[in-house]
Amino acid sequence: MSTWLITGATSGFGRLVADRVLAGGDEVIAVGRRRDRLDDLVASAPAGQVTAIALDVTDTSAERVIGDAVKAAGRLDVVVNNAGYGLFGSVEQTDAGQAQAIFDTNVLANLAILRATLPAIRASRGRVIQLSSFVGSFSWPGSGLYSASKAAVELFSEGLAQELAPTGAKVTVIQPGMFATEFVGTSQVMAPNDVYQPTVGAFLAGVSQLPADAMGDPSAVADAILAVAKMDEPPLRLAIGQDAVDGIRAALTSRLAELDQWAAKDLPAKA
Template sequence: MTTTWFITGTSSGFGRLLTEHLLARGDRVAATLRRPEALDDLRAEHGDRLWTAPLDVTDTERVRRVVDEAFETLGTIDVVVNNAGYGVLASVEEASDGQIRRVIDTNLLGSIQVIRAALPHLRAQARGRILQVSTAGGQTTYPSLGYYHASKWGIEGFCETVAREIAPFGLALTIIEPGAAPTSFGTSLDIAPPLPEYENTPAADTRQAFLGGHFPVPNNAEKLTEAMIDLVDSGATPLRLPLGPDTYEDVRAALTGRLAEHEAHRDVAHSVAATPAR
């Protein structure tokens, strides 16, 4: 059975890989990207199974028009993949206002608006699912990526809410948390000029790891892509899917640490209740 996908950010990275894999197996893809000509090779090979539209997800009105057009043209869309995004490499003091605004507008607000635009169509179909591509950085943190984390923690909280709201309609949402893989993410980072005050700090260590090519990249991008497709094929609808040993271990450590700290404050938390617990 042919599945129809709507994917943002398909010019490179997981968006491009998903598009390639899905077309190769006979699915239909509505691919959005800033420069549709970047997929001319796939269009020549796969014809009308590939529908493309120019889209910058920071343009909310354009998001609505493109999503509406995709559903109107293709009739049914089974899976919406929110993939468009990028990172800012900077300590909290180093980033410019423009850099902060762009990463929030793209990763958080852009993803929110794609979901909002798609939901009326998915509800009308009474079926469908959303994959929100996040990262380990949606639940843990690394110095010099604070604004990236702000966008990813934000979209994960939003998506948890959405998943609960849409379940009564027979719809599902899964947050995908890929670990580091050899995609274009590291080379496309928006990098702020360093402040000398941050030399020899954890923020500088992360910056140097990225710029020097020393940041660990333990995952296979093709396998990560296949795992996303396999999830949809399986029919399973977990709220989150961690992909990669780095994601699994880093998120586990973050959750374990937060739980331990949370438990340490049990007594003071209960002490402020209007009626103290007995």
């Protein structure tokens, strides 16, 4: 029997993963902000299979609370760092408080969860699953701050994977495309001013007009997370959804082309 810790376990990808883990007979330390949804998760599982922790991962006590829960469980095999926050709007119109909030949730809280869980993950030669996004590899008009927070997760996770390599613990960054979860509806969206209407406004309008069938089935992401957790040699990054594969490939191709273009140029000498 394995023990999983899942943040954001009460909705979206987190809840789907929790349901699958529980159905397989493993134990879950479920972290979420809403007590009612945690109670529902507990009620859906055999007695004792879920440890529910009602917690905002940005709380200053999060690292201690999570660490205590892991110690009480006695072991930890998989941590799914899934809790996240969406913020969309122009870079200029994002005020300091909004920027702080997205990095507090998507970056600093993620790191706090890692500090609380990595000793047990090393001991079990376990798995770290980091939820990013395909826009952690590039940015659209309006996704600048969100993309930056996910890019930060991707890069410190890449460093972490190399640091953990001698211990046998593995790290995988999941890069979903657009899926039909509550994320879109709960994200904060800032209407652009006149300056950014042609860029940010056009982007937000395009997203809002996407048909329902443009969003993927979130079960695909949950299934991929379970598959990766069982692999002896999981990938460092895993893009899920054709939009994710196509978007990341186009971004990398563009960056390589620009690199090649400018590496061959002699820039003017400083006057």
